Amino acid sequence: MKKIDILKKLRSSGLRPTKQRVEIATFLFEREKTFHFTVESLNKLLTKKLASKIALATIYNTVHAFKTAGHLSEVEVRGSKTYFDTNVSNHHHFYDSETSELIDINAKDIIIQKIPKAPNGKKIKNVEVFINLKN
Amino acid sequence: MKKIDILKKLRSSGLRPTKQRVEIATFLFEREKTFHFTVESLNKLLTKKLASKIALATIYNTVHAFKTAGHLSEVEVRGSKTYFDTNVSNHHHFYDSETSELIDINAKDIIIQKIPKAPNGKKIKNVEVFINLKN
DNA sequence: ATCTAGTTTATAATCTTTCTAAAGTGAAAA
DNA sequence: TTTTCACTTTAGAAAGATTATAAACTAGAT
Structure with a gap:
Protein backbone atom coordinates (compact mmCIF):
# COMPACT_ATOMS: atom_id res chain seq x y z
CA MET A 1 0.00 0.00 0.00
CA LYS A 2 1.33 3.41 -1.03
CA LYS A 3 1.66 6.55 1.07
CA ILE A 4 -1.12 8.27 -0.86
CA ASP A 5 -3.48 5.35 -0.21
CA ILE A 6 -2.66 5.46 3.48
CA LEU A 7 -3.74 9.10 3.60
CA LYS A 8 -6.94 8.15 1.76
CA LYS A 9 -7.52 5.26 4.13
CA LEU A 10 -7.23 7.57 7.13
CA ARG A 11 -9.36 10.36 5.70
CA SER A 12 -12.06 8.02 4.47
CA SER A 13 -12.48 6.69 8.00
CA GLY A 14 -12.75 10.16 9.46
CA LEU A 15 -9.30 10.04 11.03
CA ARG A 16 -7.19 13.13 10.69
CA PRO A 17 -3.87 12.05 9.18
CA THR A 18 -1.63 13.21 11.98
CA LYS A 19 2.11 12.58 11.98
CA GLN A 20 1.71 9.67 14.43
CA ARG A 21 -1.20 8.01 12.64
CA VAL A 22 0.57 8.21 9.29
CA GLU A 23 3.71 6.70 10.78
CA ILE A 24 1.82 3.86 12.42
CA ALA A 25 -0.36 3.23 9.38
CA THR A 26 2.69 3.24 7.12
CA PHE A 27 4.42 0.74 9.34
CA LEU A 28 1.37 -1.52 9.46
CA PHE A 29 -0.04 -1.33 5.95
CA GLU A 30 2.98 -0.70 3.71
CA ARG A 31 3.89 -4.36 3.52
CA GLU A 32 3.06 -7.36 1.39
CA LYS A 33 2.27 -9.97 3.99
CA THR A 34 -0.28 -9.72 6.75
CA PHE A 35 1.14 -8.67 10.06
CA HIS A 36 0.26 -9.89 13.56
CA PHE A 37 1.17 -7.88 16.62
CA THR A 38 0.39 -6.84 20.16
CA VAL A 39 0.51 -3.22 21.30
CA GLU A 40 3.71 -4.03 23.14
CA SER A 41 5.46 -5.55 20.12
CA LEU A 42 4.26 -2.73 17.88
CA ASN A 43 5.58 -0.17 20.33
CA LYS A 44 9.01 -1.84 20.39
CA LEU A 45 9.20 -2.04 16.62
CA LEU A 46 8.11 1.58 16.17
CA THR A 47 10.60 2.79 18.77
CA LYS A 48 13.36 0.99 16.88
CA LYS A 49 12.26 2.31 13.50
CA LEU A 50 11.37 5.91 14.25
CA ALA A 51 13.54 8.77 15.40
CA SER A 52 10.89 10.29 17.66
CA LYS A 53 9.05 8.12 20.12
CA ILE A 54 5.26 7.83 19.95
CA ALA A 55 3.51 7.74 23.33
CA LEU A 56 2.17 4.35 24.35
CA ALA A 57 -1.29 5.84 24.86
CA THR A 58 -1.23 7.07 21.27
CA ILE A 59 -0.43 3.58 20.03
CA TYR A 60 -3.38 2.22 21.99
CA ASN A 61 -5.62 5.01 20.70
CA THR A 62 -4.51 4.52 17.12
CA VAL A 63 -4.75 0.75 17.08
CA HIS A 64 -8.27 0.99 18.47
CA ALA A 65 -9.22 3.68 16.00
CA PHE A 66 -7.93 1.49 13.16
CA LYS A 67 -9.81 -1.49 14.52
CA THR A 68 -13.06 0.48 14.79
CA ALA A 69 -12.53 1.72 11.25
CA GLY A 70 -12.15 -1.88 10.09
CA HIS A 71 -8.48 -1.62 9.14
CA LEU A 72 -7.37 -4.11 11.79
CA SER A 73 -8.96 -7.16 13.33
CA GLU A 74 -8.50 -8.60 16.77
CA VAL A 75 -7.55 -12.26 17.11
CA GLU A 76 -8.65 -14.69 19.84
CA VAL A 77 -5.51 -15.79 21.58
CA ARG A 78 -5.37 -17.25 25.05
CA GLY A 79 -3.24 -15.20 27.35
CA SER A 80 -2.87 -11.76 28.71
CA LYS A 81 -2.19 -9.71 25.63
CA THR A 82 -4.47 -8.71 22.80
CA TYR A 83 -3.32 -9.65 19.31
CA PHE A 84 -4.17 -7.67 16.20
CA ASP A 85 -4.02 -8.61 12.54
CA THR A 86 -3.72 -6.45 9.45
CA ASN A 87 -5.75 -9.08 7.61
CA VAL A 88 -9.37 -8.03 8.08
CA SER A 89 -10.92 -10.54 5.72
CA MET B 1 -19.71 -36.34 40.76
CA LYS B 2 -19.80 -37.49 44.35
CA LYS B 3 -17.83 -36.18 47.34
CA ILE B 4 -15.77 -39.36 47.54
CA ASP B 5 -14.79 -39.01 43.87
CA ILE B 6 -13.80 -35.41 44.43
CA LEU B 7 -11.39 -36.49 47.14
CA LYS B 8 -10.02 -39.15 44.78
CA LYS B 9 -9.68 -36.63 41.99
CA LEU B 10 -7.67 -34.33 44.22
CA ARG B 11 -5.45 -37.03 45.67
CA SER B 12 -4.78 -38.65 42.32
CA SER B 13 -3.44 -35.35 41.01
CA GLY B 14 -1.15 -34.87 44.01
CA LEU B 15 -3.30 -32.14 45.52
CA ARG B 16 -3.87 -32.31 49.25
CA PRO B 17 -7.63 -32.19 49.80
CA THR B 18 -7.71 -29.06 51.90
CA LYS B 19 -10.97 -27.50 53.05
CA GLN B 20 -10.77 -24.82 50.35
CA ARG B 21 -9.91 -27.19 47.51
CA VAL B 22 -12.70 -29.55 48.45
CA GLU B 23 -15.19 -26.69 48.59
CA ILE B 24 -14.13 -25.32 45.22
CA ALA B 25 -13.97 -28.75 43.60
CA THR B 26 -17.38 -29.63 44.98
CA PHE B 27 -18.82 -26.43 43.61
CA LEU B 28 -17.26 -26.98 40.19
CA PHE B 29 -17.59 -30.71 39.65
CA GLU B 30 -20.71 -31.70 41.57
CA ARG B 31 -23.04 -30.72 38.74
CA GLU B 32 -24.56 -32.31 35.66
CA LYS B 33 -23.86 -29.72 33.01
CA THR B 34 -20.51 -28.26 32.09
CA PHE B 35 -19.78 -24.98 33.75
CA HIS B 36 -18.04 -21.91 32.33
CA PHE B 37 -16.60 -19.26 34.57
CA THR B 38 -14.00 -16.60 35.21
CA VAL B 39 -12.11 -16.31 38.49
CA GLU B 40 -14.20 -13.27 39.29
CA SER B 41 -17.54 -14.99 38.69
CA LEU B 42 -16.42 -18.06 40.61
CA ASN B 43 -15.34 -15.91 43.53
CA LYS B 44 -18.75 -14.20 43.64
CA LEU B 45 -20.64 -17.48 43.49
CA LEU B 46 -18.48 -19.08 46.19
CA THR B 47 -18.85 -16.06 48.46
CA LYS B 48 -22.61 -16.32 48.10
CA LYS B 49 -22.66 -20.06 48.72
CA LEU B 50 -20.14 -20.50 51.51
CA ALA B 51 -20.20 -19.24 55.06
CA SER B 52 -16.47 -18.56 55.23
CA LYS B 53 -14.82 -16.56 52.50
CA ILE B 54 -12.00 -18.09 50.46
CA ALA B 55 -9.15 -15.72 49.63
CA LEU B 56 -9.04 -14.57 46.02
CA ALA B 57 -5.43 -15.74 45.75
CA THR B 58 -6.53 -19.21 46.80
CA ILE B 59 -9.13 -19.27 44.06
CA TYR B 60 -6.48 -18.33 41.51
CA ASN B 61 -4.10 -20.95 42.91
CA THR B 62 -6.74 -23.64 42.96
CA VAL B 63 -8.11 -22.96 39.49
CA HIS B 64 -4.60 -23.10 38.09
CA ALA B 65 -3.80 -26.27 40.00
CA PHE B 66 -6.99 -27.86 38.61
CA LYS B 67 -6.13 -26.71 35.13
CA THR B 68 -2.58 -28.12 35.36
CA ALA B 69 -4.05 -31.37 36.65
CA GLY B 70 -6.35 -31.49 33.62
CA HIS B 71 -9.58 -31.00 35.55
CA LEU B 72 -10.33 -27.67 33.90
CA SER B 73 -9.65 -26.23 30.48
CA GLU B 74 -9.10 -22.65 29.48
CA VAL B 75 -11.20 -21.20 26.68
CA GLU B 76 -10.12 -18.65 24.07
CA VAL B 77 -12.29 -15.63 24.57
CA ARG B 78 -11.44 -12.18 23.39
CA GLY B 79 -11.30 -9.71 26.22
CA SER B 80 -9.62 -9.10 29.48
CA LYS B 81 -10.69 -12.05 31.55
CA THR B 82 -9.71 -15.68 31.33
CA TYR B 83 -12.56 -18.17 30.97
CA PHE B 84 -12.43 -21.72 32.30
CA ASP B 85 -14.54 -24.75 31.46
CA THR B 86 -15.26 -27.87 33.47
CA ASN B 87 -15.52 -29.74 30.18
CA VAL B 88 -11.99 -30.94 29.45
CA SER B 89 -12.83 -33.13 26.48
C1' DA C 1 1.31 -35.55 69.97
C1' DT C 2 4.95 -33.60 67.05
C1' DC C 3 6.87 -32.11 63.00
C1' DT C 4 7.23 -30.48 58.36
C1' DA C 5 6.29 -29.64 53.72
C1' DG C 6 2.54 -28.02 51.44
C1' DT C 7 -1.35 -24.38 51.75
C1' DT C 8 -3.81 -20.36 52.68
C1' DT C 9 -4.05 -15.64 53.40
C1' DA C 10 -3.73 -10.52 53.08
C1' DT C 11 -1.29 -7.48 50.86
C1' DA C 12 2.03 -5.74 47.74
C1' DA C 13 3.63 -5.84 43.21
C1' DT C 14 3.22 -6.39 38.31
C1' DC C 15 1.30 -6.15 33.86
C1' DT C 16 -1.81 -4.56 30.39
C1' DT C 17 -5.04 -1.24 29.27
C1' DT C 18 -7.80 2.95 29.98
C1' DC C 19 -8.49 7.58 31.84
C1' DT C 20 -7.31 12.45 32.60
C1' DA C 21 -6.32 16.93 31.74
C1' DA C 22 -2.98 19.90 29.89
C1' DA C 23 -0.35 21.08 25.78
C1' DG C 24 -0.14 20.63 20.82
C1' DT C 25 -1.78 20.66 15.93
C1' DG C 26 -4.49 19.95 11.46
C1' DA C 27 -7.38 22.29 8.58
C1' DA C 28 -11.43 25.27 7.99
C1' DA C 29 -12.72 29.99 8.09
C1' DA C 30 -11.60 34.73 8.17
C1' DT D 1 -1.78 34.03 5.96
C1' DT D 2 -3.36 34.20 10.39
C1' DT D 3 -6.81 32.85 13.57
C1' DT D 4 -9.50 29.59 15.68
C1' DC D 5 -11.08 25.36 17.65
C1' DA D 6 -12.21 20.69 17.67
C1' DC D 7 -9.53 16.83 17.42
C1' DT D 8 -4.95 14.65 19.02
C1' DT D 9 -1.08 13.61 21.56
C1' DT D 10 1.20 13.12 25.73
C1' DA D 11 2.86 11.82 30.48
C1' DG D 12 1.36 10.17 34.25
C1' DA D 13 -2.32 8.48 37.18
C1' DA D 14 -5.75 5.00 37.69
C1' DA D 15 -8.03 0.75 37.01
C1' DG D 16 -8.55 -4.15 36.47
C1' DA D 17 -6.72 -8.81 36.28
C1' DT D 18 -3.26 -11.73 37.80
C1' DT D 19 0.96 -13.15 40.25
C1' DA D 20 4.43 -12.79 44.00
C1' DT D 21 5.58 -12.55 48.92
C1' DA D 22 6.10 -13.93 53.38
C1' DA D 23 3.91 -15.00 57.58
C1' DA D 24 0.43 -17.98 59.70
C1' DC D 25 -1.88 -22.31 59.27
C1' DT D 26 -2.77 -27.37 58.54
C1' DA D 27 -2.90 -32.25 56.56
C1' DG D 28 -0.85 -36.17 57.24
C1' DA D 29 3.42 -38.77 58.08
C1' DT D 30 6.48 -40.00 61.95
Whole structure:
Protein backbone atom coordinates (compact mmCIF):
# COMPACT_ATOMS: atom_id res chain seq x y z
CA MET A 1 0.00 0.00 0.00
CA LYS A 2 1.33 3.41 -1.03
CA LYS A 3 1.66 6.55 1.07
CA ILE A 4 -1.12 8.27 -0.86
CA ASP A 5 -3.48 5.35 -0.21
CA ILE A 6 -2.66 5.46 3.48
CA LEU A 7 -3.74 9.10 3.60
CA LYS A 8 -6.94 8.15 1.76
CA LYS A 9 -7.52 5.26 4.13
CA LEU A 10 -7.23 7.57 7.13
CA ARG A 11 -9.36 10.36 5.70
CA SER A 12 -12.06 8.02 4.47
CA SER A 13 -12.48 6.69 8.00
CA GLY A 14 -12.75 10.16 9.46
CA LEU A 15 -9.30 10.04 11.03
CA ARG A 16 -7.19 13.13 10.69
CA PRO A 17 -3.87 12.05 9.18
CA THR A 18 -1.63 13.21 11.98
CA LYS A 19 2.11 12.58 11.98
CA GLN A 20 1.71 9.67 14.43
CA ARG A 21 -1.20 8.01 12.64
CA VAL A 22 0.57 8.21 9.29
CA GLU A 23 3.71 6.70 10.78
CA ILE A 24 1.82 3.86 12.42
CA ALA A 25 -0.36 3.23 9.38
CA THR A 26 2.69 3.24 7.12
CA PHE A 27 4.42 0.74 9.34
CA LEU A 28 1.37 -1.52 9.46
CA PHE A 29 -0.04 -1.33 5.95
CA GLU A 30 2.98 -0.70 3.71
CA ARG A 31 3.89 -4.36 3.52
CA GLU A 32 3.06 -7.36 1.39
CA LYS A 33 2.27 -9.97 3.99
CA THR A 34 -0.28 -9.72 6.75
CA PHE A 35 1.14 -8.67 10.06
CA HIS A 36 0.26 -9.89 13.56
CA PHE A 37 1.17 -7.88 16.62
CA THR A 38 0.39 -6.84 20.16
CA VAL A 39 0.51 -3.22 21.30
CA GLU A 40 3.71 -4.03 23.14
CA SER A 41 5.46 -5.55 20.12
CA LEU A 42 4.26 -2.73 17.88
CA ASN A 43 5.58 -0.17 20.33
CA LYS A 44 9.01 -1.84 20.39
CA LEU A 45 9.20 -2.04 16.62
CA LEU A 46 8.11 1.58 16.17
CA THR A 47 10.60 2.79 18.77
CA LYS A 48 13.36 0.99 16.88
CA LYS A 49 12.26 2.31 13.50
CA LEU A 50 11.37 5.91 14.25
CA ALA A 51 13.54 8.77 15.40
CA SER A 52 10.89 10.29 17.66
CA LYS A 53 9.05 8.12 20.12
CA ILE A 54 5.26 7.83 19.95
CA ALA A 55 3.51 7.74 23.33
CA LEU A 56 2.17 4.35 24.35
CA ALA A 57 -1.29 5.84 24.86
CA THR A 58 -1.23 7.07 21.27
CA ILE A 59 -0.43 3.58 20.03
CA TYR A 60 -3.38 2.22 21.99
CA ASN A 61 -5.62 5.01 20.70
CA THR A 62 -4.51 4.52 17.12
CA VAL A 63 -4.75 0.75 17.08
CA HIS A 64 -8.27 0.99 18.47
CA ALA A 65 -9.22 3.68 16.00
CA PHE A 66 -7.93 1.49 13.16
CA LYS A 67 -9.81 -1.49 14.52
CA THR A 68 -13.06 0.48 14.79
CA ALA A 69 -12.53 1.72 11.25
CA GLY A 70 -12.15 -1.88 10.09
CA HIS A 71 -8.48 -1.62 9.14
CA LEU A 72 -7.37 -4.11 11.79
CA SER A 73 -8.96 -7.16 13.33
CA GLU A 74 -8.50 -8.60 16.77
CA VAL A 75 -7.55 -12.26 17.11
CA GLU A 76 -8.65 -14.69 19.84
CA VAL A 77 -5.51 -15.79 21.58
CA ARG A 78 -5.37 -17.25 25.05
CA GLY A 79 -3.24 -15.20 27.35
CA SER A 80 -2.87 -11.76 28.71
CA LYS A 81 -2.19 -9.71 25.63
CA THR A 82 -4.47 -8.71 22.80
CA TYR A 83 -3.32 -9.65 19.31
CA PHE A 84 -4.17 -7.67 16.20
CA ASP A 85 -4.02 -8.61 12.54
CA THR A 86 -3.72 -6.45 9.45
CA ASN A 87 -5.75 -9.08 7.61
CA VAL A 88 -9.37 -8.03 8.08
CA SER A 89 -10.92 -10.54 5.72
CA ASN A 90 -12.67 -13.61 7.07
CA HIS A 91 -9.92 -16.10 7.80
CA HIS A 92 -8.47 -18.48 10.38
CA HIS A 93 -5.23 -18.98 12.32
CA PHE A 94 -2.51 -21.36 13.24
CA TYR A 95 -1.00 -20.56 16.61
CA ASP A 96 2.42 -21.69 17.71
CA SER A 97 2.48 -21.32 21.48
CA GLU A 98 6.24 -22.04 21.57
CA THR A 99 6.96 -18.81 19.73
CA SER A 100 3.63 -17.01 20.38
CA GLU A 101 3.39 -16.73 16.61
CA LEU A 102 0.17 -16.48 14.61
CA ILE A 103 -0.07 -17.63 10.99
CA ASP A 104 -3.01 -16.78 8.76
CA ILE A 105 -5.09 -19.48 7.12
CA ASN A 106 -7.09 -18.48 4.09
CA ALA A 107 -10.83 -18.94 4.58
CA LYS A 108 -11.04 -21.24 1.56
CA ASP A 109 -8.42 -23.60 3.01
CA ILE A 110 -10.81 -24.76 5.70
CA ILE A 111 -14.13 -26.30 4.77
CA ILE A 112 -16.58 -27.07 7.52
CA GLN A 113 -19.06 -29.74 6.54
CA LYS A 114 -21.31 -29.86 9.53
CA ILE A 115 -22.12 -27.12 11.96
CA PRO A 116 -24.71 -26.95 14.74
CA LYS A 117 -27.67 -24.61 14.71
CA ALA A 118 -27.33 -21.42 16.70
CA PRO A 119 -29.24 -21.58 20.00
CA ASN A 120 -32.53 -19.91 20.93
CA GLY A 121 -33.22 -17.10 18.48
CA LYS A 122 -29.55 -16.31 17.98
CA LYS A 123 -27.75 -16.24 14.65
CA ILE A 124 -24.21 -17.12 13.71
CA LYS A 125 -22.09 -14.02 13.27
CA ASN A 126 -18.90 -15.76 12.22
CA VAL A 127 -16.91 -18.93 12.65
CA GLU A 128 -13.29 -18.81 13.71
CA VAL A 129 -11.04 -21.83 13.53
CA PHE A 130 -7.94 -21.77 15.66
CA ILE A 131 -5.37 -24.51 15.12
CA ASN A 132 -2.85 -24.94 17.91
CA LEU A 133 0.54 -26.22 16.80
CA LYS A 134 3.11 -28.37 18.53
CA ASN A 135 6.59 -29.56 17.54
CA MET B 1 -19.71 -36.34 40.76
CA LYS B 2 -19.80 -37.49 44.35
CA LYS B 3 -17.83 -36.18 47.34
CA ILE B 4 -15.77 -39.36 47.54
CA ASP B 5 -14.79 -39.01 43.87
CA ILE B 6 -13.80 -35.41 44.43
CA LEU B 7 -11.39 -36.49 47.14
CA LYS B 8 -10.02 -39.15 44.78
CA LYS B 9 -9.68 -36.63 41.99
CA LEU B 10 -7.67 -34.33 44.22
CA ARG B 11 -5.45 -37.03 45.67
CA SER B 12 -4.78 -38.65 42.32
CA SER B 13 -3.44 -35.35 41.01
CA GLY B 14 -1.15 -34.87 44.01
CA LEU B 15 -3.30 -32.14 45.52
CA ARG B 16 -3.87 -32.31 49.25
CA PRO B 17 -7.63 -32.19 49.80
CA THR B 18 -7.71 -29.06 51.90
CA LYS B 19 -10.97 -27.50 53.05
CA GLN B 20 -10.77 -24.82 50.35
CA ARG B 21 -9.91 -27.19 47.51
CA VAL B 22 -12.70 -29.55 48.45
CA GLU B 23 -15.19 -26.69 48.59
CA ILE B 24 -14.13 -25.32 45.22
CA ALA B 25 -13.97 -28.75 43.60
CA THR B 26 -17.38 -29.63 44.98
CA PHE B 27 -18.82 -26.43 43.61
CA LEU B 28 -17.26 -26.98 40.19
CA PHE B 29 -17.59 -30.71 39.65
CA GLU B 30 -20.71 -31.70 41.57
CA ARG B 31 -23.04 -30.72 38.74
CA GLU B 32 -24.56 -32.31 35.66
CA LYS B 33 -23.86 -29.72 33.01
CA THR B 34 -20.51 -28.26 32.09
CA PHE B 35 -19.78 -24.98 33.75
CA HIS B 36 -18.04 -21.91 32.33
CA PHE B 37 -16.60 -19.26 34.57
CA THR B 38 -14.00 -16.60 35.21
CA VAL B 39 -12.11 -16.31 38.49
CA GLU B 40 -14.20 -13.27 39.29
CA SER B 41 -17.54 -14.99 38.69
CA LEU B 42 -16.42 -18.06 40.61
CA ASN B 43 -15.34 -15.91 43.53
CA LYS B 44 -18.75 -14.20 43.64
CA LEU B 45 -20.64 -17.48 43.49
CA LEU B 46 -18.48 -19.08 46.19
CA THR B 47 -18.85 -16.06 48.46
CA LYS B 48 -22.61 -16.32 48.10
CA LYS B 49 -22.66 -20.06 48.72
CA LEU B 50 -20.14 -20.50 51.51
CA ALA B 51 -20.20 -19.24 55.06
CA SER B 52 -16.47 -18.56 55.23
CA LYS B 53 -14.82 -16.56 52.50
CA ILE B 54 -12.00 -18.09 50.46
CA ALA B 55 -9.15 -15.72 49.63
CA LEU B 56 -9.04 -14.57 46.02
CA ALA B 57 -5.43 -15.74 45.75
CA THR B 58 -6.53 -19.21 46.80
CA ILE B 59 -9.13 -19.27 44.06
CA TYR B 60 -6.48 -18.33 41.51
CA ASN B 61 -4.10 -20.95 42.91
CA THR B 62 -6.74 -23.64 42.96
CA VAL B 63 -8.11 -22.96 39.49
CA HIS B 64 -4.60 -23.10 38.09
CA ALA B 65 -3.80 -26.27 40.00
CA PHE B 66 -6.99 -27.86 38.61
CA LYS B 67 -6.13 -26.71 35.13
CA THR B 68 -2.58 -28.12 35.36
CA ALA B 69 -4.05 -31.37 36.65
CA GLY B 70 -6.35 -31.49 33.62
CA HIS B 71 -9.58 -31.00 35.55
CA LEU B 72 -10.33 -27.67 33.90
CA SER B 73 -9.65 -26.23 30.48
CA GLU B 74 -9.10 -22.65 29.48
CA VAL B 75 -11.20 -21.20 26.68
CA GLU B 76 -10.12 -18.65 24.07
CA VAL B 77 -12.29 -15.63 24.57
CA ARG B 78 -11.44 -12.18 23.39
CA GLY B 79 -11.30 -9.71 26.22
CA SER B 80 -9.62 -9.10 29.48
CA LYS B 81 -10.69 -12.05 31.55
CA THR B 82 -9.71 -15.68 31.33
CA TYR B 83 -12.56 -18.17 30.97
CA PHE B 84 -12.43 -21.72 32.30
CA ASP B 85 -14.54 -24.75 31.46
CA THR B 86 -15.26 -27.87 33.47
CA ASN B 87 -15.52 -29.74 30.18
CA VAL B 88 -11.99 -30.94 29.45
CA SER B 89 -12.83 -33.13 26.48
CA ASN B 90 -12.09 -31.95 22.98
CA HIS B 91 -14.98 -29.68 22.04
CA HIS B 92 -15.95 -26.29 20.62
CA HIS B 93 -17.86 -23.18 21.69
CA PHE B 94 -20.58 -20.77 20.81
CA TYR B 95 -19.95 -17.33 22.28
CA ASP B 96 -22.65 -14.77 22.84
CA SER B 97 -20.86 -11.45 23.24
CA GLU B 98 -24.12 -9.75 24.31
CA THR B 99 -24.26 -11.81 27.48
CA SER B 100 -20.58 -12.93 27.62
CA GLU B 101 -21.95 -16.46 27.69
CA LEU B 102 -20.17 -19.56 26.43
CA ILE B 103 -22.04 -22.64 25.23
CA ASP B 104 -20.35 -25.97 24.60
CA ILE B 105 -20.52 -27.67 21.23
CA ASN B 106 -19.87 -31.38 21.18
CA ALA B 107 -16.85 -32.33 19.07
CA LYS B 108 -18.98 -34.59 16.89
CA ASP B 109 -21.36 -31.76 15.99
CA ILE B 110 -18.71 -30.05 13.91
CA ILE B 111 -17.10 -31.87 11.01
CA ILE B 112 -14.21 -30.23 9.24
CA GLN B 113 -13.78 -31.54 5.72
CA LYS B 114 -10.66 -29.73 4.64
CA ILE B 115 -7.81 -28.50 6.76
CA PRO B 116 -4.41 -27.08 5.76
CA LYS B 117 -1.13 -28.82 6.52
CA ALA B 118 0.77 -27.58 9.55
CA PRO B 119 3.70 -25.35 8.59
CA ASN B 120 7.44 -26.20 8.64
CA GLY B 121 8.00 -29.26 10.82
CA LYS B 122 5.13 -28.41 13.14
CA LYS B 123 2.22 -30.68 13.97
CA ILE B 124 -1.39 -29.92 14.75
CA LYS B 125 -2.02 -30.13 18.48
CA ASN B 126 -5.75 -29.42 18.35
CA VAL B 127 -8.41 -27.55 16.43
CA GLU B 128 -10.74 -25.19 18.20
CA VAL B 129 -13.83 -23.79 16.54
CA PHE B 130 -15.30 -20.66 18.01
CA ILE B 131 -18.70 -19.54 16.75
CA ASN B 132 -19.63 -15.97 17.54
CA LEU B 133 -23.34 -15.34 17.91
CA LYS B 134 -25.48 -12.30 17.19
CA ASN B 135 -29.18 -11.57 17.68
C1' DA C 1 1.31 -35.55 69.97
C1' DT C 2 4.95 -33.60 67.05
C1' DC C 3 6.87 -32.11 63.00
C1' DT C 4 7.23 -30.48 58.36
C1' DA C 5 6.29 -29.64 53.72
C1' DG C 6 2.54 -28.02 51.44
C1' DT C 7 -1.35 -24.38 51.75
C1' DT C 8 -3.81 -20.36 52.68
C1' DT C 9 -4.05 -15.64 53.40
C1' DA C 10 -3.73 -10.52 53.08
C1' DT C 11 -1.29 -7.48 50.86
C1' DA C 12 2.03 -5.74 47.74
C1' DA C 13 3.63 -5.84 43.21
C1' DT C 14 3.22 -6.39 38.31
C1' DC C 15 1.30 -6.15 33.86
C1' DT C 16 -1.81 -4.56 30.39
C1' DT C 17 -5.04 -1.24 29.27
C1' DT C 18 -7.80 2.95 29.98
C1' DC C 19 -8.49 7.58 31.84
C1' DT C 20 -7.31 12.45 32.60
C1' DA C 21 -6.32 16.93 31.74
C1' DA C 22 -2.98 19.90 29.89
C1' DA C 23 -0.35 21.08 25.78
C1' DG C 24 -0.14 20.63 20.82
C1' DT C 25 -1.78 20.66 15.93
C1' DG C 26 -4.49 19.95 11.46
C1' DA C 27 -7.38 22.29 8.58
C1' DA C 28 -11.43 25.27 7.99
C1' DA C 29 -12.72 29.99 8.09
C1' DA C 30 -11.60 34.73 8.17
C1' DT D 1 -1.78 34.03 5.96
C1' DT D 2 -3.36 34.20 10.39
C1' DT D 3 -6.81 32.85 13.57
C1' DT D 4 -9.50 29.59 15.68
C1' DC D 5 -11.08 25.36 17.65
C1' DA D 6 -12.21 20.69 17.67
C1' DC D 7 -9.53 16.83 17.42
C1' DT D 8 -4.95 14.65 19.02
C1' DT D 9 -1.08 13.61 21.56
C1' DT D 10 1.20 13.12 25.73
C1' DA D 11 2.86 11.82 30.48
C1' DG D 12 1.36 10.17 34.25
C1' DA D 13 -2.32 8.48 37.18
C1' DA D 14 -5.75 5.00 37.69
C1' DA D 15 -8.03 0.75 37.01
C1' DG D 16 -8.55 -4.15 36.47
C1' DA D 17 -6.72 -8.81 36.28
C1' DT D 18 -3.26 -11.73 37.80
C1' DT D 19 0.96 -13.15 40.25
C1' DA D 20 4.43 -12.79 44.00
C1' DT D 21 5.58 -12.55 48.92
C1' DA D 22 6.10 -13.93 53.38
C1' DA D 23 3.91 -15.00 57.58
C1' DA D 24 0.43 -17.98 59.70
C1' DC D 25 -1.88 -22.31 59.27
C1' DT D 26 -2.77 -27.37 58.54
C1' DA D 27 -2.90 -32.25 56.56
C1' DG D 28 -0.85 -36.17 57.24
C1' DA D 29 3.42 -38.77 58.08
C1' DT D 30 6.48 -40.00 61.95
